[in-house]
Amino acid sequence: xxxxxxxxxxxxxxxxxxxxxxxxxxxxxxxxxxxxxxxxxxxxxxxxxxxxxxxxxxxxxxxxxxxxxxxxxxxxxxxxxxxxxxxxxxxxxxxxxxxxxxxxxxxxxxxxxxxxxxxxxxxxxxxxxxxxxxxxxxxxxxxxxxxxxxxxxxxxxxxxxxxxxxxxxxxxxxxxxxxxxxxxxxxxxxxxxxxxxxxxxxxxxxxxxxxxxxxxxxxxxxxxxxxxxxxxxxxxxxxxxxxxxxxxxxxx
Amino acid sequence: xxxxxxxxxxxxxxxxxxxxxxxxxxxxxxxxxxxxxxxxxxxxxxxxxxxxxxxxxxxxxxxxxxxxxxxxxxxxxxxxxxxxxxxxxxxxxxxxxxxxxxxxxxxxxxxxxxxxxxxxxxxxxxxxxxxxxxxxxxxxxxxxxxxxxxxxxxxxxxxxxxxxxxxxxxxxxxxxxxxxxxxxxxxxxxxxxxxxxxxxxxxxxxxxxxxxxxxxxxxxxxxxxxxxxxxxxxxxxxxxxxxxxxxxxxxxxxxxxxxxxxxxxxxxxxxxxxxxxxxxxxxxxxxxxxxxxxxxxxxxxxxxxxxxxxxxxxxxxxxxxxxxxxxxxxxxxxxxxxxxxxxxxxxxxxxxxxxxxxxxxxxxxxxxxxxxxxxxxxxxxxxxxxxxxxxxxxxxxxxxx
Numbered sequence: 001x002x003x004x005x006x007x008x009x010x011x012x013x014x015x016x017x018x019x020x021x022x023x024x025x026x027x028x029x030x031x032x033x034x035x036x037x038x039x040x041x042x043x044x045x046x047x048x049x050x051x052x053x054x055x056x057x058x059x060x061x062x063x064x065x066x067x068x069x070x071x072x073x074x075x076x077x078x079x080x081x082x083x084x085x086x087x088x089x090x091x092x093x094x095x096x097x098x099x100x101x102x103x104x105x106x107x108x109x110x111x112x113x114x115x116x117x118x119x120x121x122x123x124x125x126x127x128x129x130x131x132x133x134x135x136x137x138x139x140x141x142x143x144x145x146x147x148x149x150x151x152x153x154x155x156x157x158x159x160x161x162x163x164x165x166x167x168x169x170x171x172x173x174x175x176x177x178x179x180x181x182x183x184x185x186x187x188x189x190x191x192x193x194x195x196x197x198x199x200x201x202x203x204x205x206x207x208x209x210x211x212x213x214x215x216x217x218x219x220x221x222x223x224x225x226x227x228x229x230x231x232x233x234x235x236x237x238x239x240x241x242x243x244x245x246x247x248x249x250x251x252x
Numbered sequence: 253x254x255x256x257x258x259x260x261x262x263x264x265x266x267x268x269x270x271x272x273x274x275x276x277x278x279x280x281x282x283x284x285x286x287x288x289x290x291x292x293x294x295x296x297x298x299x300x301x302x303x304x305x306x307x308x309x310x311x312x313x314x315x316x317x318x319x320x321x322x323x324x325x326x327x328x329x330x331x332x333x334x335x336x337x338x339x340x341x342x343x344x345x346x347x348x349x350x351x352x353x354x355x356x357x358x359x360x361x362x363x364x365x366x367x368x369x370x371x372x373x374x375x376x377x378x379x380x381x382x383x384x385x386x387x388x389x390x391x392x393x394x395x396x397x398x399x400x401x402x403x404x405x406x407x408x409x410x411x412x413x414x415x416x417x418x419x420x421x422x423x424x425x426x427x428x429x430x431x432x433x434x435x436x437x438x439x440x441x442x443x444x445x446x447x448x449x450x451x452x453x454x455x456x457x458x459x460x461x462x463x464x465x466x467x468x469x470x471x472x473x474x475x476x477x478x479x480x481x482x483x484x485x486x487x488x489x490x491x492x493x494x495x496x497x498x499x500x501x502x503x504x505x506x507x508x509x510x511x512x513x514x515x516x517x518x519x520x521x522x523x524x525x526x527x528x529x530x531x532x533x534x535x536x537x538x539x540x541x542x543x544x545x546x547x548x549x550x551x552x553x554x555x556x557x558x559x560x561x562x563x564x565x566x567x568x569x570x571x572x573x574x575x576x577x578x579x580x581x582x583x584x585x586x587x588x589x590x591x592x593x594x595x596x597x598x599x600x601x602x603x604x605x606x607x608x609x610x611x612x613x614x615x616x617x618x619x620x621x622x623x624x625x626x627x628x629x630x631x632x633x634x635x636x637x638x639x640x641x642x643x644x645x646x647x648x649x650x651x652x653x
Contacts, residue, residue, distance in 0.1 A: 084564065096557055100265065113566050
């Protein structure tokens with residue numbers, strides 16, 4: 001069986017009408033099942049644009065996007081929404097939990113969206129996931145009553161509830177202190193291993209990039225480097241990632 | 253529970269003061285509508301009641317009067333006269349035929365043949381000009397509600413016993429059982445007995461009206477078996493003009509008046525009052541709608557991040573907009589129900605004030621209609637905010653920062 005989960009071919013994304021900005025310039029990328037990959041690059045290099053496109057949040061201006069041989073570029077809004085709900089888990093820098101709901105309800109949210117009914121059918125599963133992220137005793141807390149790290153862990157549990165094939169994370173540790181960053185990274189790594197889910201993480205943090213299976217480096221809307229971390233020596237890898245470290249230099 | 257409903261409820265609960273303010277706003281609007289609507293309707297009912305209460309809905313008289321008869325005389329040198337005739341209008345001789353015909357109409361609730369004439373009451377050296385109405389009590393009661401409006405004595409109309417207006421009784425010092433002299437236009441005098449006094453809630457009637465037995469009146473005025481008019485009550489007073497119009501076509505030799513024609517001015521006043529009331533109600537609904545719309549528009553902006561994440565997780569456009577439509581509907585429903593409570597409270601307070609000429613009554617059908625309109629306004633108000641939320645781009649909404 002083909003090991004490819006997601007494949008983008010010649011993806012182009014342009015914004016604006018009078019002044020055209022090309023956020024993605026002819027990007028081709030392939031992501032395998034179970035892969036844990038990082039995307040690094042300067043601000044404005046097109047990382048988030050690529051991530052949003054691979055997550056079916058956005059459509060390419062031109063190019064083709066295949067998810068297990070299913071063409072995403074031809075889907076309408078409704079199909080895209082369904083696709084995201086079933087196949088993609090999102091984790092964002094500002095976790096974006098719904099403050100009106102408890103941790104448990106936030107985790108259940110994707111199941112409610114899927115069925116259209118706000119029921120507790122999947123509660124057992126949600127509790128397991130909260131236990132997995134170490135928040136079993138905080139289930140009934142409203143989202144704003146949790147610390148940043150705790151909120152991010154809730155949002156990880158939320159990303160997993162519908163058992164997606166792919167988890168997309170946009171700077172998941174960008175807003176966290178170093179202890180929480182380590183916890184979140186370990187968590188993502190364990191899930192990647194135990195649940196066989198693919199991960200694609202946009203990050204500024206070279207500690208995370210270093211520990212990924214693969215690093216994709218972007219600049220000006222193009223992929224300029226794409227390599228497996230185990231193909232490089234640790235020192236060499238560290239050198240490659242050095243320009244991209246902008247956080248927690250003191251911990252290094 | 254439906255997912256969208258749960259979201260709508262939580263969103264509303266999260267902005268408690270915002271939600272509360274708009275609900276109170278809607279409630280005040282609905283309450284004003286209920287109060288104003290009921291006030292105007294009750295006021296109009298009371299005015300119409302007062303008007304119809306002292307007159308028949310439709311009155312049939314002979315189409316010929318004495319003067320026309322003279323004018324139509326063959327010889328040109330006949331005298332035209334009006335003079336001191338008892339009545340210039342000819343009486344109806346064949347009234348029983350007309351009564352039979354009218355009795356077949358389904359809409360007719362009462363028919364009262366009446367002989368009306370003027371006379372003088374002389375008592376204790378004082379003279380007072382009065383209107384005599386000769387009627388059958390059973391027929392006249394549905395028109396004038398004499399039995400229900402007696403302030404003293406009994407509604408007794410037979411032989412020489414008559415009932416008189418309460419003011420007339422007071423002015424002439426007459427009490428039940430007293431007798432007085434009635435001076436007739438033809439010069440005769442008859443002694444009558446006071447059976448009781450009535451209050452028709454109309455000063456003119458109370459000070460000058462006397463009800464007597466029809467047969468006795470016919471004898472006194474020497475009109476044979478004739479009556480001067482036939483007074484008719486119908487089911488819906490506001491159809492009087494239509495029914496009168498129909499009868500004008502089918503009945504010959506009678507002149508038909510309906511209360512609506514005789515009270516054109518009142519009806520015009522009432523209808524313009526109604527239109528101004530509707531205008532006010534329309535603008536109240538308009539401001540309710542705009543209020544809900546602005547609250548929801550603000551809410552869409554406030555919740556843009558949440559909408560973004562919901563969409564990223566696969567919430568469809570339809571679902572997103574439904575969350576806001578439901579909020580509009582819920583605000584409408586909650587506001588309407590509070591408004592009903594507040595409106596009825598206002599009415600109760602108003603009615604409990606003493607010394608009012610009339611009390612306000614409300615119709616549930618009306619109240620519910622207003623509540624339905626306000627609820628519907630909530631749904632309409634949510635259209636634009638809901639659309640805006642549906643078209644919100646999740647990437648924009650959840651951009652870092």
